[in-house]
Amino acid sequence: MKVLIVEDDLDTAEFIKRGLEQHGEVVHHVATAQQGMLLVSSNEFDVVIFDRLLPNMDGIDAVRILRSSNVTTPIIMLTALSETSDRVSGLDAGADDYLVKPFDFSELYARLKALTRRTPLKQEALCLCVGDLTLERTARRVTRAGLTLELNQKEYQILEYLMLNPGQLVTKTMLLEKVWGFNFDPKTSLVQTHVSRLRNKVDKPFSIELIKTIRGCGYIISDHD
Structure with missing residues (x-):
């Protein structure tokens, strides 16, 4: 599994990166929404972990732009905001899942695996x-x-x-x-x-x-x- 982490908190990013690499996953990390959007648009990742509160651009706005550009890579959004309205905003923007900080790595990893296992829609008819x-x-x-x-x-x-x-x-x-x-x-x-x-x-x-x-x-x- 090839994973992109878009997270400006280096401790959080390193915690996730280390855990994923221990499971044999390939991980790339960037700290800004702009870098994340560029990489998601130009590289093939199996899943993206996108922080909600990023410098210069809200993660929700970044995800909305990616989805409007027909980028379909599964995205899980991380946030310290736990209100239901915040979660709905993230999902409405195009995120596939939403996880509130602090979280257990085991739960994050299970959700990432679930996103990559998702059965694709039928492909017979074009x-x-x-x-x-x-x-x-x-x-x-x-x-x-x-x-x-x-x-x-x-x-x-x-x-x-x-x-x-x-x-x-x-x-x-x-x-x-x-x-x-x-x-x-x-x-x-x-x-x-x-x-x-x-x-x-x-x-x-x-x-x-x-x-x-x-x-x-x-x-x-x-x-x-």
């Missing part, structure tokens, strides 16, 4: 279609009725998973696992918020609703009533 909605997976391009839809990374992943399972119920639990890598319910409105935003882009401007809510169960994408 172009997915539901009605007049099209998702081109190689170009990461989404169009409806010929109009290009601008989606952030999580919105794209949710839509991709729904379109891989057209006409089938996709539960909140399934989305938490497949899109965020969670095997637990974080007790937030994370899924509902992202699906609502996705609907505003995919359905609101058009006459036919494709993403349907099955109350108390989940969501179905279909061009049939």
Whole structure:
């Protein structure tokens, strides 16, 4: 496993680096968000550990920029901020997991392994279609009725998973696992918020609703009533 640590606290960085290297992992460390963004964009890392409070740029802003640039490398965010709103902000920006300092190395390592073990989405179809909605997976391009839809990374992943399972119920639990890598319910409105935003882009401007809510169960994408 090739790991990038973006952390300005040298003691914390050395603690993580030493622990990972003892497990035989390859580790690279930088101290600023700008350095981290440059390396993530130009190198192949299996996972990135990103501190929240960095000099000159908040880690959340850095992660948001990376995701808007279609960087899909799994990211776990570290922070001393423990409020639920802080965690939701990090996840909403595009982080895949969130760990509050201080933490046990064993927990961090388990979470890193879980992120790298995550089952990839099906790769058979390169172009997915539901009605007049099209998702081109190689170009990461989404169009409806010929109009290009601008989606952030999580919105794209949710839509991709729904379109891989057209006409089938996709539960909140399934989305938490497949899109965020969670095997637990974080007790937030994370899924509902992202699906609502996705609907505003995919359905609101058009006459036919494709993403349907099955109350108390989940969501179905279909061009049939």
